Amino acid sequence: MKTFSKILQIISYISTILVVGVVLFIYIYFAYRSRNILNINFLLESPKGLVLGEEGGIFPAIIGSIYFSTTAVLIAFFPAICSAIFIKFYAKKRFRRFAHTLIENMASVPSIVLGLFSYTVFVYRLGFGRSIFSAGVALAIMILPFLERRFEKAFDEVDINLINASNNLGIHKYFMILRLVNKESFKEIVSAVLLCYGFAMGALAPMIFTGAVAYSAVPNSIFNPSMALPMHLYLLIAQGETQLDRAYATAFVELMLVLIFNIFAYMLIYKKK
Amino acid sequence: MNNVNVKIENLSVSYDDKKVIDNINYSFYRNEITCIIGASGCGKTTLLKTINRSIEYDENVKTSGNILLEENGHFKNIYDISEEVLRKRVGIVSQNPVVFPFSIYKNLLYPLDYYTKLNKEEKKEKVISVLKKVELYDEVKDNLDKYADNLSGGQKQRLCIARTLLTEPEVLLLDEPCSALDIKNQDVIEKLLLQLKNEITIIIVTHNIKEAEKLKDKIIFMDAGKIIEDGVDIIKNPKSVALKDFLNY
Amino acid sequence: MTDIKEKIFKNIIQVLMVLTLSILVFLFYFLIREAMPLFDYCKISDFLFGTEWMPVSFGNELKFGIWYFILGTTYVSFIAIIFGLIFSTGIALFITFSLNEKLQKYIFAILDLISAIPSVVFGFFGLQVFSPIFFKMGVKTGNCVLLAGIVLTIMILPFMINSLCMTFFKLKKKYLIAASNLGIDKWYIIASIIIPESIKSIVLSTILANCRAMGETMAVMMVVGNAKVFPHLLGKGETIASLIALEMGTAIKNSPHYHALYAAGVVLLILTFVINQVVRIIGRDSE
C-alpha cells in the first residue's frame, strides 16, 4: 500500500505537469512558429496568392467564424435557457431526472453526426443549401446541452424557496423568476454563453459539409456559405509543407480567440466572489 | 511540574482575522482528565484542535504562540514536529465518528498496517484487546468482517476511539464524544476514559457539566477565547460572573 | 392580466423545452430515414461485419463493410481512455488534494480552455509534433492508431477530470480529516481509502468518456492514417467519424455511398447511446 501511494503521488505530479506543460507548449510553440506571419495585415486581409493562402490573411475566415458562432448561440440560447428554467423551477423530480437523461445523451452525440443531421434536414430537405444557417443549427445542437447545464448551474444561486414563498403571497412565479434570474445569475449566464461561443468557434465536424467553404468573401448573409477558421486551417494543412507557417498562424489566432473568450468568461464568474 | 505533558504559551488563533483564541497559557498534566467547558463559540473546540494542529485543515486559520509537548523530559514545540508524527502522538476523537468504508476489523487494522510491522496474529491480538477495552468486542465479535458503516452511532464512536488508541497516542483529545449518544453508551465511554487516564493524558471538550464533574481531574472554563477559570472545583465554587451565568443557564 | 402573462411565459418555456428535448427524436428519425435505403443494396450483417468498403463503383461490385471502422473507433477510443484513466486520475487527485481553492479555480479554468481548443488544432499539433517522433521510430508516415489515441487523450481529459474531481471532493470531505487525525500520510490515505472507494465512479466516468472519444472527428482523422484495414497499434486505422468526415463531401446525394455513410452515423450514434444508457443504469444502482 505504501509503494502504491508513492506511485500515485508520482503519477499525480507527473500527469499534472505534463498536461499543463502540453497546453503551455501548444501556445508557446504555435506563437513561435507563427512569429513571421502574424501581423495586423494577416488578420485584416483576405487570403491571396497563386496558391490560395500563400499570401494575404484570414479576415473572411475570422468574420465567418464569428458568424457561425453567433448564429449557433442565437439559435441555442432560448431553447437552452427555457429548458433550464423549466427544469429548475417548474419540473417535478421525476421529470427533471428524465430531462437530465435526455440532455446528457444529447451531449454525447458525436458532432459529426450532428453534421449529418443538418446536412439532410437543412441543406437538402428544407433547402437552405450549404449556408451559415445550416451549419449554425448543427453547432447549436452541439452547444445546447452544455449551455443548458451551465444555465442550470447558474440558477443554483437563485433561492427557489423565495420564489415559492412569493408565489404564495400572490406574486407571479414568472415575475420572481425573471427578476431573480436576472439579478443573481446574469453574469454566469453571460459567461456560459462566452464559453460556448468559443467552443462553437473551434468545431469543424458539424460544419465541414454544411456551411464552411474554401473561399468566400466576407460574409454578408447567414443564408450563404462562408469561410471559417477551422476549415481554412484544415485546408491549409492539407495543402502541405508550403503553407505550414500560415497554418500555424491561423491555428494561433484560433487559440487566442478561444483564450480570450475563456478569460472573459472566467473574469465574470470569479470577479463576483 | 515534572508531570506536565502539554504546555500552551501565549496561544492566539484567528479565523479570517477574527480572534477565536486570545492569548492562552495553560499546562495539561499527565494521567489527568482535563475537561474544557464553555458556551458554544467560546473557542474550546478550536483550542482542542490546535493542540494536534488539525485546526490547520482550514486554510484561513492563523495561529501564534507556542504549544510544547513533553518528550523524554524536554519540551518540544509542536510546530517543529511533522504533522503526521504529531497527530500520531496526539490523537483526536471528534463529535461525529467517521468510520472508513471497510469492515470493522479492517478499520482497526488500518493504523496498525501503517505504523507497525507486526505479523497477522500479533495484529489480531492487538485489535481484539483494544476492542475489549472499549467494550465492543462482545457486540461485534461475530461480525468483524461486516461493513463498519452499519454499526450504531455509539458503536461507531467506540470503534473510532479504539482506532485512535491503536496509534498509541500520548495525549487523547476528545471533542464532545458523547453528545450524540444515548446514556448507556455515554456510561461506557466515560468508564473507558477513567480507565485510560492511567496510561495517557486526556483532554475533553464537553458541554455536559455533569459529565465534566464525573470525569474531571481539572476543569477549564472558557469564554470569548480566554480561560476565565480553571481548577478542580470551579463548578461547585464559581467565582466569575460568566461561569455563574453559564451554570445557571 | 398577469395571469395571462404567467400562462404565456409558462407556455413559451414549455414549448421550447419540449423542442429541446425532442431534438434527439428528430436526430434518430432523420438519420435512420437516410440510412435505411442502404439495406436495399446490402444486408445488415454484411454492413456491420463486412471488412471491405468500396462504396463507389468503377465497374466493380459495391461493398459496404464497416467492421474495420468499428474496430478502429473502438481501438482508438480504448487507447485514449486507458491513458486518460491514468492521467485524469493523477490530475484529479492533484487538484483535489494538493491545491488550495484558489489554485483549483485556475486549474478548472485551464481545463475549460483545453476543452475549447479546436480539435483541428490538436490534430495539427499531433501531426507536427508527435507524428515525426513516431516516424523516426519506424512507423510508416508517422500516423497511427496509437498517435490518434494520444491526441484523443488530451481532448477527453477535461471531461474525465471534472467528473472524477466531483467524486474525489465528496470522499475527501468524508474521510480525509478522520484519517489524517490518525497521523496518516495523505497519499497513503488516498491509496488506501479514496481510490478503492471511487473505483466505481472512475470506471463509470471512463466509460462515459469513451462515448466522447468515439465521436471525436477531426483530430483523430488527421493523425490516424485513414486506411481501410484492420487497425494495429502502430499501424493505420480509420474511425467511423473520420470515415464520414472524409467521404460525406464526396458522396452523391441518394447514392448508396450517401446512405452507407448515414448508416455508419447511425451505428456510431447507437454505440454511444447504448454505452451511455448502460453507464446510467449502473450508476443509478450505486446511488
Next chain:
Amino acid sequence: MKKILSLVLTFSLAITMFACGGQTSTTANNSAETKVAETEAAKTEEFKSNILFCGSTSLYPIISSLASSFTESYVTWDKVNSNFPKKNISIYVAPGGSGVGASAAIEGTSDFGMLAREIKDSEVEKLGENYKRFDVAKDALTVSVNTENPIVGKVDNMDTDMIRKIFSGEISTWKQVEESLPDEKINVYIRDLSGGAYEVFQNVIMGKDTQIAADATQSASMTELAKNIANDKWGIGYAGFGAYNKINKEKQVLTAMKVDGVEATEENVVSGTYKVQRPVIFVSGHVITDSEQAFIDYIFSNTGKEVIAANGYIPAF
C-alpha cells in the same frame, strides 16, 4: 409527467410530418419557382451577384485563388463592367469531390460543378441542353518511387501490367520487380476515395476487375502523398504531376517511371501520349449569366494560366 410526455410525442410527430411533407412541397415549389424565374428572366434579367462553385478538391484551390484575386481587384460588379449594378462580388468555392461537383450542378444546388475527371455521358444528359463544359487544366499522375531506391538507374520504365500488379499487391516485393533489387516489401501510397485521382488511376491502370490492395496508405492530399513517398525508401505511389514537380524543386527526391515507355512531361500530357492523365474541368447546366461569363473570362486569362501552373497543373488553354 404524462401530459408532458404526450406533448413531446405530438410535437415531434408534427415536426416530422412537416419535414416529410416539406420534401414534396419544396420540389413542387421549386418547379413553380423556376417557372416564375424563367418568366422574370424573360422580362428583366435579374442580376446574379453570387456564384457558387462546388466539387473537385483538385480544382478548388485554382478557382479559390482566382475568386480571391477577382474579388480583391474589382470588389463590386460595376467595376467589372459598367453595365452591371453596384453589388458586392460574392464567389463561393466549396471543396467536395468530382462526383458531388457533377451532382450539385445537375441539381442546381451549385452554379458550377468542378470535376477532375472526364465527365460521364449520363451526367451530360442530366445537365440538359444548356450543358457547358470548361476545360481548365490537365493533370497527370506520375508513377513515382523514392530516388534512394536502388531501382533508380536500373529500371526507368514500367508497363501498365506491372503497375497494376504492384498496386493490387500481386507483386509485393521489389525483388519481384527486378531480380537484383533487395527483398523488401513494396509500400503503396494512394489518394483517398474522394480524390478524382483514385478514379482515374482505377480506369486507366487497374481496369474493371482489379482493386488496389487494401493495405495501401491513403493520403488526404497530393502533397501529402508525395511527401509520404519521399519519406519511404521502399514506397511507390501515383503522385500528381504538380506535387511531383513541387517536391522535386530543390532536390530530386522522387523519380517518376515511364509508363509504357512514355515519360511524364508536359508535352506528352498535352499531346495525350502519356496516358495516366485527367482533365480538370468545370461544368454547368444553365444559361451562363453575364456576371458568370465575366468571371469565366477571368479564369481563362493569363492570370488564370499563372495560377494553374502555380498549383501544379498544366493549363489546357
